[in-house]
Amino acid sequence: MRKPRRSRNGSPHVVVVGAGFAGLAAVKTLAKVKPPVRVTLLEQHNYHLFQPLLYQLATGLVQPADIAHPVRGIVRRHRRTSVRMATVSGVDFDTREVLTEEGRRFGYDYLVLAAGATTATFGIPGVEEHSFPLKSMPDALRLRAHLLRQFELAENDPAEIAKGALTVVVVGGGPTGVEMAGALHELFKHVLVHDFPDLDINQARVVLLEATDHLLAPFHPSSRQHALEILAKRGVEVRLGQALEQATPDEVRLKDGTVIPTRTLVWGAGVRAHPLADVLGLEQTRGGRIVVGDGLSVPGRPEVFVVGDLAGAGDGKGGLLPQVAQPAIQEARHAALNIERTLKGEPRTGFEYKDKGIMATIGRNAAVTELPSGARFKGVVAWYLWLALHLAYIIGFRSRVAVLVNWIWSYLTYDRHARIIVAVEPTRRAARAGQPSAGAAPSPAASRDRPVVP
Numbered sequence: 089m090r091k092p093r094r095s096r097n098g099s100p101h102v103v104v105v106g107a108g109f110a111g112l113a114a115v116k117t118l119a120k121v122k123p124p125v126r127v128t129l130l131e132q133h134n135y136h137l138f139q140p141l142l143y144q145l146a147t148g149l150v151q152p153a154d155i156a157h158p159v160r161g162i163v164r165r166h167r168r169t170s171v172r173m174a175t176v177s178g179v180d181f182d183t184r185e186v187l188t189e190e191g192r193r194f195g196y197d198y199l200v201l202a203a204g205a206t207t208a209t210f211g212i213p214g215v216e217e218h219s220f221p222l223k224s225m226p227d228a229l230r231l232r233a234h235l236l237r238q239f240e241l242a243e244n245d246p247a248e249i250a251k252g253a254l255t256v257v258v259v260g261g262g263p264t265g266v267e268m269a270g271a272l273h274e275l276f277k278h279v280l281v282h283d284f285p286d287l288d289i290n291q292a293r294v295v296l297l298e299a300t301d302h303l304l305a306p307f308h309p310s311s312r313q314h315a316l317e318i319l320a321k322r323g324v325e326v327r328l329g330q331a332l333e334q335a336t337p338d339e340v341r342l343k344d345g346t347v348i349p350t351r352t353l354v355w356g357a358g359v360r361a362h363p364l365a366d367v368l369g370l371e372q373t374r375g376g377r378i379v380v381g382d383g384l385s386v387p388g389r390p391e392v393f394v395v396g397d398l399a400g401a402g403d404g405k406g407g408l409l410p411q412v413a414q415p416a417i418q419e420a421r422h423a424a425l426n427i428e429r430t431l432k433g434e435p436r437t438g439f440e441y442k443d444k445g446i447m448a449t450i451g452r453n454a455a456v457t458e459l460p461s462g463a464r465f466k467g468v469v470a471w472y473l474w475l476a477l478h479l480a481y482i483i484g485f486r487s488r489v490a491v492l493v494n495w496i497w498s499y500l501t502y503d504r505h506a507r508i509i510v511a512v513e514p515t516r517r518a519a520r521a522g523q524p525s526a527g528a529a530p531s532p533a534a535s536r537d538r539p540v541v542p
């Protein structure tokens with residue numbers, strides 16, 4: 089087995105894959121560990137994306153730069169951290185090298201895999217081809233452009249309405265589906281109603297489909313009921329116990345035989361581990377997530393850690409931790425500290441998740457928040473808590489101010505200034521195919537020609 093390369097100054101080299109919540113938390117913690125380590129952060133985009141506000145990008149409330157921050161800007165104060173814009177395609181665990189689609193190899197002493205998750209369509213016919221997922225910046229921009237185009241189309245030819253131009257079907261009654269349905273309804277009934285005075289906006293429909301008999305699965309029944317009542321009161325058609333059977337470009341068919349004409353199927357029903365997990369040859373668990381031990385490293389490979397949505401970290405009760413931001417951040421910090429403990433010759437510690445509560449927004453003045461103490465909030469108080477917390481987690485003062493200004497402006501005027509049609513190419517399907525490029529290690533020839541870094 090080849091010995092791993094060390095960085096030029098002799099300190100151990102840690103490669104972190106992914107600049108999401110987990111990857112950034114790992115990098116920030118690693119910047120402070122003693123003895124110092126050199127870190128290389130590999131990220132396929134040049135930005136960190138704040139996914140929780142993607143639905144606001146899709147509904148014209150915020151702009152791309154408000155929820156995306158250049159990775160280089162985030163880490164530039166960490167002298168020992170370098171960033172490479174690269175798409176990781178595989179890992180050679182024996183030689184301890186990360187392989188990228190661009191044909192480069194990055195040697196490591198420790199590896200932190202934090203490539204996140206992707207949309208799971210559960211093999212339902214037509215969903216892959218005809219739905220709008222909400223996982224990336226292009227996803228949100230495509231959905232925004234598509235929605236606005238449907239309104240333009242319907243105003244030019246009202247016959248399009250009966251064909252589903254103004255009907256949006258959102259699948260999945262979890263937090264993403266609920267916030268998306270609420271936001272779409274507000275966009276239609278408070279904003280586009282003024283832009284399209286010749287359209288009968290009452291014909292615009294938002295249908296929220298949920299296969300179980302309740303919304304917001306992780307929440308207390310009273311919070312679920314609150315979400316249901318608010319959405320119904322505001323005009324969202326919530327259909328519980330209704331599962332999607334098939335999607336085409338013009339309609340969706342439900343399991344009970346109902347057909348809903350629609351050109352906009354928003355998919356918020358599930359995620360699975362990033363496809364990178366499928367090509368690494370590591371043991372996987374539910375949703376393709378990579379099995380990790382309680383110290384968050386891979387069994388049999390103590391130098392490889394997996395954190396965030398990619399990891400199948402246990403919740404201590406026999407299940408897996410949810411694929412949301414807090415577990416991702418806490419796992420990443422813990423993995424980085426376990427690297428530090430190893431370097432100091434100390435034993436590693438097991439990861440314990442500290443539950444900080446859950447929250448979901450339903451729309452203007454409406455949200456639900458549940459704290460670990462058992463305290464529950466709903467309505468305006470929960471909404472303010474949701475706003476404050478999400479604002480706090482956005483990276484960069486400028487972005488925080490921009491989002492806050494947009495929120496205040498929209499709250500006072502019901503306006504959403506970012507209702508702009510921008511062509512986002514390539515098409516949804518092609519973009520997804522070329523997106524998280526799972527597997528496909530570079531050809532041996534390409535690898536030979538490239539330097540091993542650092």
Ligand SMILES: Cc1cc2nc3c(=O)[nH]c(=O)nc-3n(C[C@H](O)[C@H](O)[C@H](O)COP(=O)(O)OP(=O)(O)OC[C@H]3O[C@@H](n4cnc5c(N)ncnc54)[C@H](O)[C@@H]3O)c2cc1C
Nearest residue numbers: 106108109110132139140175176203204396397411412413
């Ligand atoms: C629409 C939406 C709303 C959400 N709302 C909430 C919420 O309100 N609260 C909450 O707690 N959580 C929410 N989540 C979940 C939360 O965003 C995720 O749990 C969190 O982002 C996971 O962090 P991560 O670092 O594991 O993955 P990510 O944040 O997804 O980061 C993974 C990173 O890896 C990069 N990457 C992927 N593949 C490669 C590759 N091959 N090579 C190089 N880089 C790669 C990606 O570009 C990305 O930057 C939401 C998610 C979505 C999609």
